[in-house]
Amino acid sequence: MGGLLRVRINGVEKEYEQGVTYQDLADEVQKEYKEGTILLAKDGENLQELISRVRDGAEISFLTLKDGAGQLVYKRSITLLLLKAVCDLYGQNIMAGVRVLYSIGKGWYCTVRDRKADAAFIEAVTKRMKELTAQELPILKRTVKTRDAVRMFEEQGMPEKGKLFRYRRSSTVSLYGIEGFEDYFYGYMVPNTRYLTAFELQPYEEGFVVLIPDKANIREIPQFKPLPKLFQVQKVSTDWGNMLEIDTVGALNYQVSQGNMQEIILVQEALQEKRIAEIAEMIKNQPEKKLIMIAGPSSSGKTTFSHRLSVQLRAHGLRPHPIPVDDYFIDREQTPVDEYGMKDYECLEAIDVRQFNEDMGRLLAGERVELPTYNFFTGCREYGKGKYKQLGKEDILVIEGIHCLNDQLSYSLPQENKFKIYISALTQLNIDEHNRIPTTDGRLIRRIVRDARTRGTAARDTIARWYSVRRGEENHIFPYQEEANIMFNSALIYELAVLKQYAEPLLFGIPEDTAEYQEAKRLLKFLEYFVPVESDSIPNNSILREFVGGSCFHL
Secondary structure, eight states: OTTEEEEEETTEEEEEETTOBHHHHHHHHGGGOTTOOOOEEEETTEEEOTTSBOOTTOEEEEEOTTSHHHHHHHHHHHHHHHHHHHHHHHOHHHHTTEEEEEEETTEEEEEETTBOOOHHHHHHHHHHHHHHHHTTOBOEEEEEEHHHHHHHHHHTTOHHHHHHHHTOOOSEEEEEEETTEEEOOSSOOOSBGGGOOOOEEEEETTEEEEEOOBTTBTTSOOOOOOOHHHHHHHHHHHHHHHHTTOOBHHHHHHHHHTTOHHHHHHHHHHHHHHHHHHHHHHHHTOTTOOEEEEEOOTTSOHHHHHHHHHHHHHHTTOEEEEEEGGGGBOOGGGOOBOTTSSBOTTSGGGBOHHHHHHHHHHHHTTOOEEOOEEETTTTEEEOOSOOEEOOOTTEEEEEEOTTTTOTTTTTTSOGGGEEEEEEEOOOOOBSSSSOBOOHHHHHHHHHHHHHHHHTOOOHHHHHHHHHHHHHHHHHHTGGGGGGOSEEEEOOOTTHHHHHHHHHHHHHHTSOTTSTTHHHHHHHHHHHTTSOOOOSTTSOTTOTTHHHHSOOSSOO
């Protein structure tokens, strides 16, 4: 039996010749994966590209588009295919001007420098991408010295990739290529263009949106639904980054290395404060707005934003009163369970909606009302704490909770009295021209740091719960975001360089034999891109203080 490998695939022991790849094994077992094409392998808790060779004793399973890691592999590979098609059609110069920016709807938004992505452009690029997939071309991977990669990308008119590599400790860089066209990507790829048949390009604003099947339905391309308010707030944040000359991680690292961060931090904080002041003025100019409803996904900085907005409202002559919707949780033992049998604290039914409406309605009517407090230790709502409120002419309620944009929460309250605010941390930085930073990564890193500091929660536990948190956001927050009167982006252009020093020790503490290890490893690799920034210069009213500590507000 010399020379044979002994492995287990989905728990079944098998033997193969030396040199077999995960792709060979995937082709063999593909018929067992009804949920879609295999895109990635796992050996224990470690991800493996399909082009990699299998080791003896491997414990193998496979991932498809139904899995988060599979989605990321497919997105990267489609982006490489897109860039190859643009290069084939229009040459290296225009390809270097393609920018992969931010998520919008179910897709991601791209632009082409000095060119509008009109119908003819979309048709031509789509046709070329389909030709490349039909040719079943291999996606090749090679490793080059970092200095050679810097020189190559600078010669190709992509300086941001060069900047990125200048601040990496690694002496080598992995490049992926199709028929001689090469680019750098943050993460693994599929092995062949034949895997990449499901995609669609749609023109949007000055650029276009790339759509692929999502985890909910891997058989169909989701319908693109424009989100004009979300798009506009992302565009404004991108413009801020351009104004500061920091649109990529490499550009940020350069400013750190030049000792310019104190001024950049103050300018970024001033831009946010200016926006909060503008929102307060909008509210002041609409005196009928008595209920300021604030919602946003996990770790968006809702609490600090509410405090800072309250300060600005006071500066405009109003008297704000914070009302956490969490104080209207029903008793924990009555909380509904989800389809997995776990208590679902994100659903609307976890809130005593009737009591909330009754109390807010009485306050609007000018009555004196005793408000509850929720005791998170006992899991019960409590009264008798002396929390009485009565609204006068200049009084205003600042209500914060994940359901605040959903009118089912405030079903009995007049629309004319509501002012709805959606807040999220919409990361404006890109890694480089063609690698974006998912907003969810920034929020997850924020939450890991905050949970460890304020709740003693291990990073492993925060990661384990993240899927449930994200599912709640998809169901209860994102469907209502466009109903907001105004949106606020709480992401700070410098924050990941600060969070790095807090998050890395927590992520290193996750054992290799746990299900959360792979996500921790991915986040650690991501944080390697950043030159760290100390937190000393961060103002004590910054949204980032909600996560790293030192806030002037009682959070």
